[in-house]
Amino acid sequence: MTTPYQHEPFTNFQVEENRRAFEEALNKVEASLGQDYSLVIDGERISTDEKLVSVNPANTNEIIGTVSKANQELADKAIEAASKAFESWRKWDPVARAEILFRAAAKMRRRKHEFSALLVKEAGKPWKEADADTAEAIDFMEYYARQMIALKDGKPVNSREGEINKYIYQPIGVSVVIPPWNFACAIMVGTTVAPLVTGNTVLLKPAEPTPVIAAKFVNLMEEAGLPKGVLNFVPGDPVEIGEYLVDHPKTALISFTGSRAVGTRIYQRAAIVHEGQFHLKRVIAEMGGKDTVVVDKDADLDLAAESILTSAFGFSGQKCSAGSRAVIHQDVYDAVLEKTVQLVKDITVGDPRFQENWMGPVINQKAFDKIMGYIEIGKEEGRLVIGGEGDDSKGYFIQPTIFADVAPDARIMQEEIFGPVVAFCKAKDFDEALEIANNTEYGLTGAVITRNAEHMERAKRDFHVGNLYFNRNCTGAIVGYHPFGGFKMSGTDSKAGGPDYLILHMQAKTISQML
Ligand SMILES: NC(=O)c1ccc[n+]([C@@H]2O[C@H](COP(=O)([O-])OP(=O)(O)OC[C@H]3O[C@@H](n4cnc5c(N)ncnc54)[C@H](O)[C@@H]3O)[C@@H](O)[C@H]2O)c1
Numbered sequence: 001m002t003t004p005y006q007h008e009p010f011t012n013f014q015v016e017e018n019r020r021a022f023e024e025a026l027n028k029v030e031a032s033l034g035q036d037y038s039l040v041i042d043g044e045r046i047s048t049d050e051k052l053v054s055v056n057p058a059n060t061n062e063i064i065g066t067v068s069k070a071n072q073e074l075a076d077k078a079i080e081a082a083s084k085a086f087e088s089w090r091k092w093d094p095v096a097r098a099e100i101l102f103r104a105a106a107k108m109r110r111r112k113h114e115f116s117a118l119l120v121k122e123a124g125k126p127w128k129e130a131d132a133d134t135a136e137a138i139d140f141m142e143y144y145a146r147q148m149i150a151l152k153d154g155k156p157v158n159s160r161e162g163e164i165n166k167y168i169y170q171p172i173g174v175s176v177v178i179p180p181w182n183f184a185c186a187i188m189v190g191t192t193v194a195p196l197v198t199g200n201t202v203l204l205k206p207a208e209p210t211p212v213i214a215a216k217f218v219n220l221m222e223e224a225g226l227p228k229g230v231l232n233f234v235p236g237d238p239v240e241i242g243e244y245l246v247d248h249p250k251t252a253l254i255s256f257t258g259s260r261a262v263g264t265r266i267y268q269r270a271a272i273v274h275e276g277q278f279h280l281k282r283v284i285a286e287m288g289g290k291d292t293v294v295v296d297k298d299a300d301l302d303l304a305a306e307s308i309l310t311s312a313f314g315f316s317g318q319k320c321s322a323g324s325r326a327v328i329h330q331d332v333y334d335a336v337l338e339k340t341v342q343l344v345k346d347i348t349v350g351d352p353r354f355q356e357n358w359m360g361p362v363i364n365q366k367a368f369d370k371i372m373g374y375i376e377i378g379k380e381e382g383r384l385v386i387g388g389e390g391d392d393s394k395g396y397f398i399q400p401t402i403f404a405d406v407a408p409d410a411r412i413m414q415e416e417i418f419g420p421v422v423a424f425c426k427a428k429d430f431d432e433a434l435e436i437a438n439n440t441e442y443g444l445t446g447a448v449i450t451r452n453a454e455h456m457e458r459a460k461r462d463f464h465v466g467n468l469y470f471n472r473n474c475t476g477a478i479v480g481y482h483p484f485g486g487f488k489m490s491g492t493d494s495k496a497g498g499p500d501y502l503i504l505h506m507q508a509k510t511i512s513q514m515l
């Protein structure tokens with residue numbers, strides 16, 4: 001009997017004891033930086049000459065670790081290992097598979113600050129964001145373990161005189177997991193344990209900027225009792241290894257989370273049936289967002305400003321859920337803009353190693369250059385109200401930036417910037433605000449700040465996003481409470497952390513037996 005699922009509580013860093021414990025974890029992580037991590041194939045540690053070098057985005061002189069890169073020969077070896085392991089793993093009692101997740105969750109909980117401290121260093125996450133990332137990873141393990149237990153006997157169907165019918169779920173096969181770097185623990189863990197607990201075997205190809213946290217997780221799963229070959233760790237070049245794994249005829253399921261450009265490419269490639277392939281590949285693709293906070297004329301304006309700030313600048317806007325568009329009723333536009341600017345003035349930007357910094361760096365030079373490029377575009381398309389500066393001399397720091405009076409079809413209103421930049425746009429009424437909110441190719445998250453019950457109902461029906469929030473920010477979905485996934489070009493709406501997610505990793509089988 002398991003206890004009911006509850007999400008992992010966040011750490012209150014105002015409590016001195018917690019603050020001290022986190023400092024200690026940071027010291028411990030810093031003392032172990034620079035280590036080398038191997039590939040893991042069929043339980044064997046394999047070191048190669050070519051390495052991914054993980055760098056602290058807040059201090060580019062600091063190497064977090066080096067991680068061996070797989071080549072295509074090793075990728076083949078990993079696929080073979082996963083295929084072989086599938087034959088026994090698929091027959092495991094689902095409860096025993098779930099127990100491995102419970103054990104892994106308990107182990108991660110005991111080392112929670114260590115994982116979060118590594119996220120501070122490797123992904124540039126401020127303390128609070130890092131703590132939430134690790135908590136979400138624990139949640140995924142706890143939640144999916146319970147979901148598997150609930151699904152282990154399938155779902156009821158009718159039987160009739162002389163015939164017993166059953167409807168059960170079975171695993172699919174070798175799964176390729178390709179996560180992003182921005183929820184380097186949570187999404188990497190969630191997308192890996194879902195195929196595992198459902199009886200599939202996995203090749204995990206981590207994102208290039210954050211391979212060390214993935215290596216630590218693979219070790220943890222082994223400690224929790226995962227048999228050899230069930231989870232294989234194959235970091236490498238995204239095109240050389242990523243596409244090779246996607247194309248491989250033995251790949252049965254691809255779970256991708258990342259940009260629209262890569263997701264659509266994978267979706268297309270996976271549709272091709274290769275020689276020796278006896279199945280259609282299943283693809284889960286969760287992609288980008290261009291998310292909007294809508295502010296109605298009768299809204300609580302302080303709440304509106306806080307919600308815009310949290311949505312736009314939490315983790316430097318590097319969330320698929322980031323509210324990079326604020327669409328505001330004309331009657332309250334100036335007031336909300338002014339209140340938001342006042343709040344932004346208090347944001348501290350700096351090395352997230354130090355608790356006082358609310359916003360850290362962006363992930364790497366490529367991201368820095370892309371975001372600064374959009375800031376230049378923004379200067380043409382709107383009025384720069386605050387921010388606009390960047391400094392990449394030591395790490396990749398960009399000031400929180402607001403552009404006002406931006407047209408609905410402007411590039412900074414349409415394209416995912418994935419940085420601390422928000423565009424303010426005026427709407428003449430609530431209908432127009434919703435129309436503007438919907439006018440992107442994405443449909444991931446959205447928030448509406450309003451006191452108007454009729455407008456709430458209208459937004460529920462007409463605001464075309466996978467995750468809709470009222471009177472709060474549009475980021476921060478919690479496993480088991482806010483199943484997460486988007487419409488339109490934001491992806492396949494898989495709803496991670498929700499009751500329908502695991503089924504996407506299995507095939508349903510109908511069994512009818514005559515008596
Ligand atoms: N919808 C969601 O749930 C969600 C969650 C987090 C991030 N995201 C999105 O992810 C993006 C940021 O993450 P990113 O920069 O890591 O995205 P990305 O698309 O550049 O990379 C994602 C993953 O794909 C791999 N990859 C890159 N090219 C590949 C290829 N040709 N074939 C196979 N694999 C390849 C990368 O190595 C990485 O592991 C943003 O667009 C963000 O909105 C979406």
Ligand SMILES: N[C@@H](CCC=O)C(=O)O
Pocket residue numbers: 182183318319320321474475476477478484
């Ligand atoms: N699930 C996260 C976003 C993940 C994408 O980056 C949120 O709800 O903010």
